Amino acid sequence: MSGLPPLPPIDGDATGRSMIDLLDEEHEQLDRLCARAETEPAASDVLVATLARHLSAEEQYLYPAVSSVLPAGATIASRELAADAELLVALRRLHTNADRSSLRTVTEHVREHTHRTAGELFPALRSRCTEEQLVRLGNRVEIARSAAPTRPHPGTPSTPPLNKLVDPALGVVDKVMDALTRRTTWEEDL
Template sequence: MSGLPLPPLPPIDGDATGRSMLDLLEEEHQQLDRLCTRAETEPAANDVLVATLARHLSAEEQYLYPAISGVLPEGRRVAERELAADAELLVALRHLHTSADQAALHTVTEHVRNHSHRTTAEVFPALRANCTTDELVRLGNRVEIARSAAPTRPHPGTPSTPPLNKLVDPALGVLDKLRDALTRRTTWEEDL
């Protein structure tokens, strides 16, 4: 094991089952890019972009950044850089959520594309080289659970590192999902 902060899990037939955290996050980066483009011409895509990005950032803050800090030689510095970028993005995302104007969308789109490029080009290859497939799959399982419980609205100023974010984000997620249901807000791309 490479030193990732993972609780022990019993393996199924010797290996963890599921998808790699890096594959899931890369796929989400592509989805976010697609949603940024759609939101330019489809106002309904704005809410989905906000919700998808809020879930994505929550899952990364809970599992990707601790993995980076725990495994990579310069991991703590990289994680701090990404957390700072996420804080800026959450402020821009809140502005987009409340105003839905093109300038806010442009700012969010720029942040999303820069984030996707940095992590996909720099961080993911380093994690692939330093983590086992089993570890990345176990993290992928946790990312999927975190996304399903995550907030669907931006909450700048809330804790962005474990253990507090693992407590606060699911609680905010429940409240956000209740508000989404009451307002009939669309939060999934497949519902557009």
């Protein structure tokens, strides 16, 4: 493998969706949710939850892959983690205030994030990773996303291995709080 973090061995071919395809699809969903949140207050909660899950999964798998396989990957991953930290702070403001100014700030961060990843990271990863590696990483992203927090937690670990331990624990707490408050966290439930 081309310097990627170790992935468990598999018997046969890897099946599933590419990490890049999954994250790219989520970027489109985040753009759509930013627009919906302008007119639908409930979409703001879904935006917060979707973005919190998305950032958690990227921090667990995308950035370590970037760091491992791209020239200057560690520098790029550090830049993205710093941008994510700013986004989590803005997301926390949106979660607690849900005002137009907070939504505009989050929307700007989301647009910058999707532009950078789609224009720079994804093409570079596609050229340096096999489709099987990207599918195996996609499988990990799906698992991480399902266990991830649904609320922003700035200041928690953003790199493996600690984020792979802390994020699922926070995810359990967040999901309990979501159930108790009947908070909508999935777009299909809007």
